[in-house]
Amino acid sequence: MELVVEGINKYYSLGEQSYQALRGVSARFQDDGLVALVGPSGSGKSTLLHCLGLIDPVESGQIYFEGQRIDSLGDDKKSSFRLSRFGFIFQSYHLIPTLSVVENVALPAIYLSRDVRRSQSYAKHLLERVGLGEFNKRRVSQLSGGQRQRVAIARSLVNRPRIIFADEPTANLDSSTSGDVLDLFQEIVAEEQIMAIVSTHDPEVAQRANRIIKMKDGQLEVTQ
Numbered sequence: 172m173e174l175v176v177e178g179i180n181k182y183y184s185l186g187e188q189s190y191q192a193l194r195g196v197s198a199r200f201q202d203d204g205l206v207a208l209v210g211p212s213g214s215g216k217s218t219l220l221h222c223l224g225l226i227d228p229v230e231s232g233q234i235y236f237e238g239q240r241i242d243s244l245g246d247d248k249k250s251s252f253r254l255s256r257f258g259f260i261f262q263s264y265h266l267i268p269t270l271s272v273v274e275n276v277a278l279p280a281i282y283l284s285r286d287v288r289r290s291q292s293y294a295k296h297l298l299e300r301v302g303l304g305e306f307n308k309r310r311v312s313q314l315s316g317g318q319r320q321r322v323a324i325a326r327s328l329v330n331r332p333r334i335i336f337a338d339e340p341t342a343n344l345d346s347s348t349s350g351d352v353l354d355l356f357q358e359i360v361a362e363e364q365i366m367a368i369v370s371t372h373d374p375e376v377a378q379r380a381n382r383i384i385k386m387k388d389g390q391l392e393v394t395q
């Protein structure tokens with residue numbers, strides 16, 4: 172699959188001033204497997220992931236998925252596009268503590284108005300896949316960090332996405348747990364032929380990547 176960005180600019184307003192976090196970013200991703208987005212703190216990695224994943228709007232420039240322009244979709248179309256094609260994994264998991272593990276995993280499917288029972292049954296299958304089959308009914312607060320990130324991986328897969336955006340997925344994990352979570356993630360991404368764009372400071376992620384993209388001051392520095 173192909174994701175193309177052309178000249179995107181993103182500003183944050185800071186009181187009366189504005190700060191330009193992305194400066195004319197252009198890139199083409201095509202069946203790239205695991206892509207690592209690296210660069211110093213504040214260089215714009217999270218901002219770029221949020222914009223590519225249609226979580227945040229861009230001020231100018233265009234984003235195309237399989238040739239279709241997606242940044243200019245209306246709000247409803249944008250969110251159903253995002254839910255059905257993209258999955259997300261965050262540094263601090265973003266799981267809902269009042270829901271059970273299986274309910275968390277099924278949630279993006281429920282948001283797409285999919286059948287609740289079928290969504291939960293697929294969620295259970297995904298939890299087996301990430302090694303948490305026995306934890307379906309637990310609350311998220313009863314899980315370790317590594318287990319929470321496995322739940323988040325399962326959740327990112329529930330709508331069978333084409334692209335997963337992961338924002339520093341191992342930043343809160345110790346190195347041995349990170350290694351295990353990355354092994355699993357890498358395996359699933361390859362099996363399902365999903366493209367994964369991962370922002371990271373973790374050299375282990377970069378080592379595993381099929382492609383490394385470097386950011387500096389809101390721009391792409393070097394692509395390989």
Ligand SMILES: Nc1ncnc2c1ncn2[C@@H]1O[C@H](COP(=O)(O)OP(=O)(O)OP(=O)(O)O)[C@@H](O)[C@H]1O
Binds near residue numbers: 214
């Ligand atoms: N909501 C916001 N409001 C104002 N400025 C922001 C906001 N979010 C990010 N920024 C600024 O935009 C720039 C890019 O931030 P971003 O979080 O994308 O960087 P990053 O490369 O992901 O950093 P890190 O590696 O520390 O996570 C930074 O200068 C940051 O201070």
